Amino acid sequence: GENVEQHPSTLSVQEGDSAVIKCTYSDSASNYFPWYKQELGKRPQLIIDIRSNVGEKKDQRIAVTLNKTAKHFSLHITETQPEDSAVYFCAASPSSSGNTGKLIFGQGTTLQVKP
């Protein structure tokens, strides 16, 4: 069945360094890829998303890249700050709008940014 694998499960970086989280997906029909950030005790919130017609998208210190041939996408956070510490989830959906029944999440990455 459809599957999204996310790595690493935990990531510890020094403040100011970059962090990279990678996901692979199994369903080649997937063409919407959101990333969510979940702070401790809070709900997941969308931080960035990408659709299959683009290879990269940036929003300030956050960027996402997509390689449809290899079926993987990555989240890049530059100049990390302590407030970036959270659990990050990738997801894949077989619809360009994302407004479909299916959204498959990865297992999550706990990012710790040390001051």
Place this chain on the structure above:
Amino acid sequence: EAQVTQNPRYLITVTGKKLTVTCSQNMNHEYMSWYRQDPGLGLRQIYYSMNVEVTDKGDVPEGYKVSRKEKRNFPLILESPSPNQTSLYFCASSFSGDRFFGPGTRLTVL
């Protein structure tokens, strides 16, 4: 204020005692869904609804029921809860892409 609300936020119950977790959104979104979150497993979809009276199973529907009689509400029903349904539950709504999550319901089944 645009929001998704869930009730209750915390619930401790016993095996077999039917319960309902309510979810309501005020954004007129057509799409709503339920997820459960367990350590190391991420968020797994239980059920989703594309519109009123249209629902479908997600990845882990066993032991759960839903209904969508009105656009704003999407309750999750556990007819006979079991301990393996102890989890953190999130409701979400969406219009196009971005899913707005509710605050979560932490359920413990003894």
